[in-house]
Amino acid sequence: MAIRPMARTDVNRSAxxxxxxxxxxxxxxxxxxxxxxxxxxxTQLTKDLLHDxxxxxxxxxxxxxxxxxxxxxxxxxxxxAVGVKVASDHVAFVEVGIDGTVLRTASEPFDAAATTMLMSxxxxxxxxxAGGSSAPLLGIGVGxxxxxxxxxxxxxxSTQLKWNNVPIGATLRRELxxxxxxxxxxxxxxxxxxxxxxxxxxxxxxxxxxxxxIGAAIVIDGLIVRGFGGGAGEIGHIPVREDGPRCTCGNIGxxxxxxxxxALVATARDRNVIAPGAGVAALRDAADRGNPAAIxxxxxxxxxxxxxxxxxxxxxxxxxxxxxxxxxxxxxxWSYGFEPAFRAALIPARRGIPVAVETWQDASWAQGAATLxxxxxxxxxxxxxxxxxxxxxxxxxxxSPQERS
Amino acid sequence: MAIRPMARTDVNRSAxxxxxxxxxxxxxxxxxxxxxxxxxxxTQLTKDLLHDxxxxxxxxxxxxxxxxxxxxxxxxxxxxAVGVKVASDHVAFVEVGIDGTVLRTASEPFDAAATTMLMSxxxxxxxxxAGGSSAPLLGIGVGxxxxxxxxxxxxxxSTQLKWNNVPIGATLRRELxxxxxxxxxxxxxxxxxxxxxxxxxxxxxxxxxxxxxIGAAIVIDGLIVRGFGGGAGEIGHIPVREDGPRCTCGNIGxxxxxxxxxALVATARDRNVIAPGAGVAALRDAADRGNPAAIxxxxxxxxxxxxxxxxxxxxxxxxxxxxxxxxxxxxxxWSYGFEPAFRAALIPARRGIPVAVETWQDASWAQGAATLxxxxxxxxxxxxxxxxxxxxxxxxxxxSPQERS
DNA sequence: TATGGTTTGTTTAGTCCTGAACTAAGGGGA
DNA sequence: TCCCCTTAGTTCAGGACTAAACAAACCATA
Numbered sequence: 115m116a117i118r119p120m121a122r123t124d125v126n127r128s129a130x131x132x133x134x135x136x137x138x139x140x141x142x143x144x145x146x147x148x149x150x151x152x153x154x155x156x157t158q159l160t161k162d163l164l165h166d167x168x169x170x171x172x173x174x175x176x177x178x179x180x181x182x183x184x185x186x187x188x189x190x191x192x193x194x195a196v197g198v199k200v201a202s203d204h205v206a207f208v209e210v211g212i213d214g215t216v217l218r219t220a221s222e223p224f225d226a227a228a229t230t231m232l233m234s235x236x237x238x239x240x241x242x243x244a245g246g247s248s249a250p251l252l253g254i255g256v257g258x259x260x261x262x263x264x265x266x267x268x269x270x271x272s273t274q275l276k277w278n279n280v281p282i283g284a285t286l287r288r289e290l291x292x293x294x295x296x297x298x299x300x301x302x303x304x305x306x307x308x309x310x311x312x313x314x315x316x317x318x319x320x321x322x323x324x325x326x327x328i329g330a331a332i333v334i335d336g337l338i339v340r341g342f343g344g345g346a347g348e349i350g351h352i353p354v355r356e357d358g359p360r361c362t363c364g365n366i367g368x369x370x371x372x373x374x375x376x377a378l379v380a381t382a383r384d385r386n387v388i389a390p391g392a393g394v395a396a397l398r399d400a401a402d403r404g405n406p407a408a409i410x411x412x413x414x415x416x417x418x419x420x421x422x423x424x425x426x427x428x429x430x431x432x433x434x435x436x437x438x439x440x441x442x443x444x445x446x447x448w449s450y451g452f453e454p455a456f457r458a459a460l461i462p463a464r465r466g467i468p469v470a471v472e473t474w475q476d477a478s479w480a481q482g483a484a485t486l487x488x489x490x491x492x493x494x495x496x497x498x499x500x501x502x503x504x505x506x507x508x509x510x511x512x513x514s515p516q517e518r519s
Numbered sequence: 520m521a522i523r524p525m526a527r528t529d530v531n532r533s534a535x536x537x538x539x540x541x542x543x544x545x546x547x548x549x550x551x552x553x554x555x556x557x558x559x560x561x562t563q564l565t566k567d568l569l570h571d572x573x574x575x576x577x578x579x580x581x582x583x584x585x586x587x588x589x590x591x592x593x594x595x596x597x598x599x600a601v602g603v604k605v606a607s608d609h610v611a612f613v614e615v616g617i618d619g620t621v622l623r624t625a626s627e628p629f630d631a632a633a634t635t636m637l638m639s640x641x642x643x644x645x646x647x648x649a650g651g652s653s654a655p656l657l658g659i660g661v662g663x664x665x666x667x668x669x670x671x672x673x674x675x676x677s678t679q680l681k682w683n684n685v686p687i688g689a690t691l692r693r694e695l696x697x698x699x700x701x702x703x704x705x706x707x708x709x710x711x712x713x714x715x716x717x718x719x720x721x722x723x724x725x726x727x728x729x730x731x732x733i734g735a736a737i738v739i740d741g742l743i744v745r746g747f748g749g750g751a752g753e754i755g756h757i758p759v760r761e762d763g764p765r766c767t768c769g770n771i772g773x774x775x776x777x778x779x780x781x782a783l784v785a786t787a788r789d790r791n792v793i794a795p796g797a798g799v800a801a802l803r804d805a806a807d808r809g810n811p812a813a814i815x816x817x818x819x820x821x822x823x824x825x826x827x828x829x830x831x832x833x834x835x836x837x838x839x840x841x842x843x844x845x846x847x848x849x850x851x852x853w854s855y856g857f858e859p860a861f862r863a864a865l866i867p868a869r870r871g872i873p874v875a876v877e878t879w880q881d882a883s884w885a886q887g888a889a890t891l892x893x894x895x896x897x898x899x900x901x902x903x904x905x906x907x908x909x910x911x912x913x914x915x916x917x918x919s920p921q922e923r924s
Numbered sequence: 925t926a927t928g929g930t931t932t933g934t935t936t937a938g939t940c941c942t943g944a945a946c947t948a949a950g951g952g953g954a
Numbered sequence: 955t956c957c958c959c960t961t962a963g964t965t966c967a968g969g970a971c972t973a974a975a976c977a978a979a980c981c982a983t984a
Contacts, residue, residue, distance in 0.1 A: 126970090143932055152972050157934055180931025181979040261836075261868075271868070318747040330834070334746075339739055341836025342723040345868070352830035353864040363866040425757035425827075426834060429735070431666075431746025459758040461768040463666075463676070463750070531940090548962055557942050562964055585961020586949040 126151060127159050131168060132488060134188045135213040136309045139172055141183030160186060168192050188213055194249045197484025198239065198256045199299060200282075202226045202275050205235065207242045208480035214310055214488060217247060219477045226275040232282065236289035243290075253293035254286060255486030257302040257479055259327070261345035268296030273362055274327065295486040300347055301338050303438055303482035304331030305489050312436050312470050320432040322349070322423065324441030324448070328374045332430060349426065350374070354418050373419040375441050382411050394444070401447045409447060416451025424459035427467055437471045438478070445471050531556060532564050536573060537893060539593045540618040541714045544577055546588030565591060573597050593618055599654045602889025603644065603661045604704060605687075607631045607680050610640065612647045613885035619715055619893060622652060624882045631680040637687060641694035648695075658698035660891030661687060662707040662884055664732070666750035673701030678767055679732065700891040705752055706743050708843055708887035709736030710894050717841050717875050725837040727754070727828065729846025729853070733779045737835060754831065755779070759823050778824040780846050787816050799849070806852045814852060821856025829864035832872055842876045843883070850876050 129149055134140060140148075146156040163169040164186075172185040192212050199206040203225065209218040222238050225231060243251060260272020268283015283296045297305075304321040307313040313321070317336040323329045330349040332339040339346045350370030351363050359380070361368035371377050375394045382388045387407045388396040400408035423435060437445065457465055475481075534554055539545060545553075551561040568574040569591075577590040597617050604611040608630070614623040627643050630636060648656060665677025673688015688701045702710075709726040712718040718726070722741040728734045735754040737744040744751045755775030756768050764785070766773035776782050780799045787793045792812045793801040805813035828840060842850065862870055880886075 141932075153933065154935080154973080155971055158970090177980045178931060179981060180929080181933075183932060273866075332834070334739065334744055339835070341739075342838040343836055343868075346834065346836040348833040348836070348866065349830075351833045351864075351866050353826045365864060365866070367864070421758045422830075425754075425830065428753040428756045429737070429751065429831060429834070430744070431748055431751040431753070433747040459756075459770060459772070461678075461753065461756050461770070463748075546962075551963095558963065559943080559965080560941055563941090582950050583961060584951065585959080586963075588962060 126155070127163060130156075130159060130163065131188065131192075131212065132309070134169070134186065135211075135488060136314070138213075139185040139187040141175065141185055143183060145186070191249050193252045194247055195252050195484045195487035196239070196243060196246070196254050197302075197480040197482065197486070198235075198254065199479035199483055200224070200226065200235070200256065200258045200275065205238060206477070206480045207239070208477050208484055209242075209246050210481060210484045210488070211249070212252075212488065214485070216477055216481060218245070219480070226277070232280070232285045233289075235282075236286055239286065239290060251292060253295060253487040254290065255302065255483035256282060256286070256294060256296045257299035257483035257486075258282070258296065259299050259329075261343060261348075262296050262298055263344050268294060270296060293487070297483070297486050298329075298331075298344070298347070299479055299482065300329040300331045301340070302486055303479065304333055304338055306478070306482040306485035307436060307438070307472065308333060308336070309485060309489055312434070312472055316433045318431070318433045319436055320423070320426060320430060320434075321436045321438055323439035324374065324419075324437065325439040326374060326376050328370050328419075329439075330426070332432075334430070349422065352422050352425075354422055369418060369422050373415040373422075378411055378415055381414075382408065385411070387411060394441075398444050398447070401444070409450065412444065412447035413451030416448040416453075417455040419448070420452040420454070420456030421459050424456050427460060427464055431464070432467070435467065435469045437469065438474065440474065442471050442474050531560070532568060535561075535564060535568060536593065536597075536617065537714070539574070539591065540893060541719070544590040544592040546580065546590055548588060550591070596654050598657045599652055600657050600889045600892035601644070601648060601651070601659050602707075602885040602887065602891070603640075603659065604884035604888055605629070605631065605640070605661060605663045605680065610643060611882070611885045612644070613882050613889055614647075614651050615886060615889045615893070616654070617657075617893065619890070621882055621886060623650070624885070631682070637685070637690045638694075640687075641691055644691065644695060656697060658700060658892040659691060659695065660707065660888035661691070661699060661701045662704035662888035662891075663687070663701065664704050664734075666748060666753075667701050667703055668749050673699060675701060698892070702888070702891050703734075703736075703749070703752070704884055704887065705734040705736045706745070707891055708884065709738055709743055711883070711887040711890040712841060712843065712877065713738060713741070714890060714894055717839070717877055721838045723836070723838045724841055725828070725831060725835060725839075726841045726843055728844035729779065729824075729842065730844040731779060731781050733775050733824075735831070737837075739835070754827065757827050757830075759827055774823060774827050778820040778827075783816055783820055786819075787813065790816070792816060799846075803849050803852070806849070814855065817849065817852035818856030821853040821858075822860040824853070825857040825859070825861030826864050829861050832865060832869055836869070837872070840872065840874045842874065843879065845879065847876050847879050 126149065130145055133145060133148060142156045142160055143153060146153045160169060164171065168189055169186050170189055172187045175183045175185055190211055190213060194212065194217065195210050197208045197210065203223065205222055205224040207220045208216055210216055220242055224235065228234065239254065256268070258270050258272055259274045260270050260277060263269045268281065270277050270280045270282050283294050287294045300321065300323050303323065304313065307321055313319050313333060319333050321331045321333065328350045330347040332347055351361065351365065351368045353367045354369045354372060355367040358367045359371050360366055361371045378397055379394055382397045383390055385407060387400060387405065397408055397411065401412055427435065460467070531554065535550055538550060538553060547561045547565055548558060551558045565574060569576065573594055574591050575594055577592045580588045580590055595616055595618060599617065599622065600615050602613045602615065608628065610627055610629040612625045613621055615621055625647055629640065629643070633639065644659065661673070663675050663677055664679040665675050665682060668674045673686065675682050675685045675687050688699050692699045705726065705728050708728065709718065712726055718724050718738060724738050726736040726738070733755045735752040737752055756766065756770065756773045758772045759774045759777065760772040763772045764776050765771055766776045783802060784799050787802045788795055790812060792805060792810065802813055802816065806817055832840065865872070
């Protein structure tokens with residue numbers, strides 16, 4: 115095992131860009147502190163980046179008691195990235211600037227089960243890219259519900275999409291001629307959360323998504339845990355009861371069969387709380403109106419979710435639990451069952467752990483995928499591999515065809 | 520966050536020592552490969568270590584098709600380490616050589632609740648150390664059942680020992696004048712397992728200990744997960760049932776109240792399977808004789824343990840699950856309930872994950888603690904902090920008071 | 925208005941490490 | 955026997971990074 119992982123050479127240069135993108139302008143001294151680098155090196159690196167045209171010096175900042183800081187900002191025309199969320203019946207696209215801001219979104223119908231689906235995805239991507247800004251495109255991030263062997267290779271297996279070892283990474287790369295990074299969608303979201311969201315101030319957190327299914331991403335020491343086979347975070351299949359409906363995985367008693375939007379809808383239909391064809395919106399409306407049966411459906415799911423997550427808090431000892439996903443819109447109803455079960459199941463020392471609910475937007479999944487590209491700088495361990503190098507190259511090359519001093 | 524963790528300066532020198540200690544003699548080329556360092560650097564480092572007298576060149580190895588390798592071996596008189604296991608009613612000591620072999624063991628009664636316990640522990644340690652070999656003592660490793668703020672600081676909180684923020688690290692350091700590394704006992708054991716045991720070939724595994732209580736250590740990418748507060752791995756308090764006896768943590772339904780040796784004994788007594796004063800040995804004997812009630816006690820515990828660990832496998836996606844602790848002696852009886860519950864609760868893709876039972880010896884806990892000292896080299900992230908530096912200094916200084924070329 | 929303290933940023937000398945080119949030492953086949 | 959192949963190990967030039975010393979720019983206070 116490597117004692118000194120020996121990051122790729124210009125990781126730090128890109129880390130500066132990513133930090134400025136995520137947090138806005140900063141001084142050299144501040145960058146050196148937050149990135150744990152020496153001021154000396156920061157001088158060197160920023161000199162290069164300024165020369166390359168990726169950074170520019172902004173105005174001075176008011177003195178903090180000493181010499182005033184010269185702020186550095188990104189040259190926003192330096193690049194853009196595209197993120198894709200793949201679902202079984204549609205794909206969502208988003209284009210983001212180098213600073214992480216969403217520039218453009220789109221959504222298209224898509225049949226993940228079709229034999230030609232890889233080609234049609236490539237086609238949809240091509241036309242989305244063509245409509246974008248003129249800034250150089252650094253790469254494509256793809257978020258999928260399932261396990262991915264590695265971001266760089268991008269071979270996907272997913273029960274939800276009914277995919278088995280689909281080489282989506284290699285195919286898109288060949289078709290589009292761009293760096294392509296593939297990741298589990300929850301992990302991608304967690305990465306976005308770490309760079310731009312509540313996770314920004316935490317190096318250890320647990321991100322839980324509530325949607326059609328239920329998932330989690332584990333961030334330890336600032337890095338996402340992928341597990342041996344890239345399948346870490348599958349909390350949907352934690353066994354929580356001895357009985358219950360059969361899960362898509364074939365087992366009985368999985369958390370996902372009790373605590374997910376699909377599970378809520380199924381239960382509510384069984385109990386005639388909502389009409390046979392109604393969805394989660396109807397259930398929410400019923401609960402909003404104070405329907406006790408609807409409230410109970412949320413409460414029971416929240417109870418099981420709370421106990422399961424309490425177990426994870428014991429195992430992982432995170433600093434905070436962050437809730438994400440479409441389902442957070444109904445969190446008010448969930449929390450009714452969640453909070454008491456969660457707190458009661460925790461050992462006293464952890465009972466005060468914060469549970470934060472992140473504001474959710476439709477574009478968030480795809481934005482998370484785009485973050486894969488922008489987060490490449492943080493990839494000190496080489497998770498993104500060769501594709502990460504390509505992203506870095508594109509970032510630097512586009513700005514300065516001339517050689518560096 | 521640090522993009523490039525920038526390991527302490529002579530980490531690699533010590534990594535070489537640790538590798539040779541754990542795996543026996545190796546050639547420069549082999550060391551360079553396994554430690555992911557360049558052959559060039561290996562030449563430099565081994566030159567220093569040979570000069571310092573910590574390494575010696577052994578005979579040539581038969582050619583592998585090219586130039587035959589010159590093997591390098593440890594000079595075994597170069598150092599020793601002492602490990603301590605602290606329990607509520609006793610402490611166990613072990614002295615190990617630099618290559619990890621156990622040289623000497625001892626066990627003493629100890630009252631963890633006494634007000635003078637820190638001083639008496641220091642005294643017991645002093646006398647144990649005095650009886651040891653003449654090789655220089657590199658440091659003391661202490662394993663405790665509870666959470667530790669950091670190995671270097673060594674402030675311990677433990678419900679089992681009824682300790683709250685006890686500064687055992689600082690106290691022993693002051694009293695003994697030696698580097699002291701403190702760690703949760705299960706984490707210490709996992710570290711030993713990674714260096715010398717089944718974990719040697721795996722960078723991602725889950726180690727589960729069955730004893731008086733139940734615990735776990737999580738190893739991801741070769742590093743132990745400590746969590747935000749140093750309390751990761753507390754699987755004993757995962758909620759597994761809505762009912763059950765009250766746990767020492769104050770809650771109801773904790774795994775530990777069903778699946779631990781104490782829980783087994785309590786259940787067996789309740790059901791009159793064993794006499795009121797009898798212990799786990801009696802229960803084992805009964806199960807060995809084929810007593811169905813005794814077998815059922817094991818089976819039920821195994822069932823709950825299997826489901827809980829299946830949940831962890833989903834969340835963490837380890838390569839292998841390793842079982843450790845006194846309780847593994849009865850694993851034959853546990854597995855009767857464990858295996859079906861475990862396999863049935865796993866998603867198909869993970870159903871084949873191996874579960875390995877490590878052979879267990881009385882000295883293992885203390886040996887794990889001693890490994891903290893010997894494993895300091897692997898501490899690229901600075902987990903052991905200043906204490907790790909001191910260990911490294913002692914290792915190098917003792918061998919060569921003269922300056923290095 | 926000097927003086928010292930504080931924060932920012934640069935320069936310099938030196939450490940750690942790598943890649944590339946090299947030497948060393950064996951084996952096997954024409 | 956000679957030549958080529960393979961693996962082991964060394965040397966050398968150079969890159970990335972840091973610590974330490976220094977310079978720059980501001981503030982507060984006597």
